Amino acid sequence: MSASSDTRPPVTHPTPAASAPSVGYQGEPGAFSELALRRWFGGSARAVPLPDFETVLARVRSGEVDFAILPVENTLAGSVAAACDAFLRAEVDVAGEVVEPIRHQLLALPGTPPSALRRVSSHPVALDQCRAFLARHPHMRVVTGSDTAGAARAVAEGGDPAAAAIASEGAGERYGLEVIARDIHDRPDNQTRFWVLRSWGAPMAAPQPGVSHSMLVFETRNEPGALARVLRELAEAGLNLKALTARPAEEPWHYRFIAEVEGDLTSGRGAVAIASATPHMVRSRVVGPWTVRGPGGADGVAAPHADAAGCRRAIDAVDRALVRLLAQRRDLATRTQSLRTGGGDLLRDPAREAEVLRHAAAEARAVGLPEESVRQLFWRVIETCHPAVSEAPPVT
Ligand SMILES: O=C(O)C(=O)C[C@]1(C(=O)O)C=C[C@@H](O)C=C1
Incomplete structure (x- = not known):
């Protein structure tokens, strides 16, 4: 493989006309695909759970959803064959790529002792990422299911204290399950690549x-x-x-x-x-x-690491990316101001500021960050991007 440096202008990224796009994904609420679509589209997107990859592709092709998200490759399990085949059969375009860290948890009914577990279910690609853990626990029979979050829901609904699922911590919270064994994937830097799909000819922005x-x-x-x-x-x-x-x-x-x-x-x-x-x-x-967005992607956010020094390097990379994003935001805000005022004096727009804070709070909620704290942080962000704006945030 040869190295290349890309100096061309930025890629045009698709955004649908509506501010909250609908995004189809395979699986149930709490699936890793849902996390990936949040990384790309943010908290306000309407996530549409669908039963299989074929249906996901059919919906985006027909325009019933604006976009779809498809897991295509995992660093431990390799290509997701069924997803690649569904993509090859459909006439759709790739609009973006998300690289999502994948952390698997062993989930069961609250209070279940690990020794009581006899059965563990999950998506086969997820099971492939936890081979060492499963080999160390041969008393648990492995059952394949159609997705990770669905397996978690089934454990919660089944009420069987011998049943466990492998899924995200978020799926566990959503279905009221407890983490019985944490981070059971074979390597701490486990990641999956997802393609963001759109139908041919969908508008670009x-x-x-x-x-x-x-x-x-x-x-x-x-x-x-x-x-x-x-x-x-x-x-x-x-x-x-x-x-x-x-x-x-x-x-x-x-x-x-x-x-x-x-x-x-x-x-x-x-x-x-x-x-x-x-x-x-x-x-x-x-x-x-x-x-590409996410760990190892073009937005410069680093991958997770097993040791503290590695984590700190990753944090430093995230902080650098945050500052670069702030500079990008300042440039956009300056341009917005000059378009709004025709190049005149800086003019505040309290309604827009309230909207910015609301969006940030919604985003925080979606990723499990403290809403109020993020709201305040964003007030400082607006201030930082516009030194002239320094009053208290509007009450919403
Ligand atoms: O959106 C605008 O009109 C801006 O000027 C940008 C911005 C912001 O930083 O988000 C800054 C000041 C305004 O009071 C509202 C919003």
């Missing part, structure tokens, strides 16, 4: 900062070197190959490849690479570009 990523979906001729020739065109264009996924095409022993690269395949050297690779491909389509 404000550009987002960050490195753009895009993908080539293709099939090759069944001949020696066909895949290597396509990949060489990408490498020679200086595009870093981030992930290569192979899924079976319908015809026996034929494959469909998803090559994800850092860079834009729709313009410049990326488009030239695609033109050169075309003779080596049977079918192909380019998807994206999009930006």
